[in-house]
Amino acid sequence: MPDGDETVIRTSGLTKRYSADTGVFDLDLTVRRGEVYGFLGPNGSGKTTTMRMLVGLIRPTSGTATVLGHPAGSHAAQRGVGALIESPAMYPHLSGRDNLRVLARYADLPPTRVDEVLDEVEMTAKADVAFRAYSLGMRQRIAVAAALLKDPALLILDEPTNGLDPAGMAGMRELITGLRRDHRTVLLSSHLLAEVELLCDRVGVIRRGRLVADGTVEELRQGAGGGWISVAVDAPERAAELAARLPGVRSATVVDGELRVAADRDRAAAVNRFLVENGVEVSELRCAGGSLEDVFFELIGDQGESGDEPRQQPGTERAEVVNR
Numbered sequence: 229m230p231d232g233d234e235t236v237i238r239t240s241g242l243t244k245r246y247s248a249d250t251g252v253f254d255l256d257l258t259v260r261r262g263e264v265y266g267f268l269g270p271n272g273s274g275k276t277t278t279m280r281m282l283v284g285l286i287r288p289t290s291g292t293a294t295v296l297g298h299p300a301g302s303h304a305a306q307r308g309v310g311a312l313i314e315s316p317a318m319y320p321h322l323s324g325r326d327n328l329r330v331l332a333r334y335a336d337l338p339p340t341r342v343d344e345v346l347d348e349v350e351m352t353a354k355a356d357v358a359f360r361a362y363s364l365g366m367r368q369r370i371a372v373a374a375a376l377l378k379d380p381a382l383l384i385l386d387e388p389t390n391g392l393d394p395a396g397m398a399g400m401r402e403l404i405t406g407l408r409r410d411h412r413t414v415l416l417s418s419h420l421l422a423e424v425e426l427l428c429d430r431v432g433v434i435r436r437g438r439l440v441a442d443g444t445v446e447e448l449r450q451g452a453g454g455g456w457i458s459v460a461v462d463a464p465e466r467a468a469e470l471a472a473r474l475p476g477v478r479s480a481t482v483v484d485g486e487l488r489v490a491a492d493r494d495r496a497a498a499v500n501r502f503l504v505e506n507g508v509e510v511s512e513l514r515c516a517g518g519s520l521e522d523v524f525f526e527l528i529g530d531q532g533e534s535g536d537e538p539r540q541q542p543g544t545e546r547a548e549v550v551n552r
């Protein structure tokens with residue numbers, strides 16, 4: 229591989245232009261071997277379009293994409309990629325196992341692979357039930373099994389939990405975590421922040437076809453300024469001077485008569501203790517920001533992709549109330 233074994237996907241200036249402001253623009257993306265990379269963005273932001281380019285379903289307008297060291301869509305790249313982009317066509321009257329057998333035969337793969345992938349997605353017990361009788365979660369597992377048939381090094385999953393109920397979502401998350409344990413690289417898309425936060429090693433945030441941030445969840449939080457702690461105190465100015473001295477505090481200011489301490493939420497107890505020890509009366513303390521949700525809203529701006537509905541501002545979250 230030109231980038232060494234570590235880079236599984238690399239795009240450079242990847243662009244698919246549907247109109248002046250619709251499509252995917254100038255995307256530079258790197259996905260490393262063995263990681264679960266989350267491609268996070270609202271509906272219509274360009275996630276599916278990117279994935280379709282990566283598997284060669286559509287051609288880019290410009291730019292390049294390399295998958296497993298080969299041009300995206302080439303036979304050499306395709307050999308190592310399993311994708312779930314659109315729900316695969318399955319025969320409703322055939323069982324999950326027979327559907328997979330058909331796919332294995334088409335792909336010239338040994339029938340023994342079918343049992344292996346059924347096992348991997350934990351569908352062995354239900355393998356002989358007709359596909360039409362499966363729940364959505366089971367159908368999705370069979371679809372992932374189909375993507376696993378050729379034992380790919382890289383899995384590309386477009387919104388794998390979309391439409392699933394909470395139990396189905398949890399099951400799918402477990403399944404994806406298992407895929408990572410098997411040393412597969414996973415690129416998945418989602419519009420669900422909590423999902424990506426739970427599952428992914430790194431995240432790319434896409435907005436209106438452009439990558440607006442990428443890094444670990446922690447890096448994104450830091451890049452967006454991290455969290456802050458709002459403290460209601462009797463002497464805000466003095467409290468700000470005191471709090472600024474504490475390790476882990478990036479800044480301390482007074483906002484609307486309240487002390488605002490820029491620090492991660494795990495500093496909250498220390499901030500409280502230090503202020504109280506120094507004679508400041510603390511009546512309330514709240515942690516805000518710092519979740520991927522806050523960062524996400526900050527990155528995608530105040531409006532959804534449709535541009536017509538203002539998004540709700542991230543609220544503050546009450547972490548603890550002290551010294552009442």
Ligand SMILES: Nc1ncnc2c1ncn2[C@@H]1O[C@H](COP(=O)(O)OP(=O)(O)OP(=O)(O)O)[C@@H](O)[C@H]1O
Pocket residue numbers: 246250251269270271272273274275276277278
């Ligand atoms: N074949 C096409 N022709 C014209 N415009 C398209 C085409 N495919 C996608 N688009 C537009 O490109 C933009 C990105 O779409 P895409 O499906 O990649 O977004 P997405 O992030 O996957 O969203 P969703 O989760 O809703 O599928 C959207 O505005 C969409 O309407």
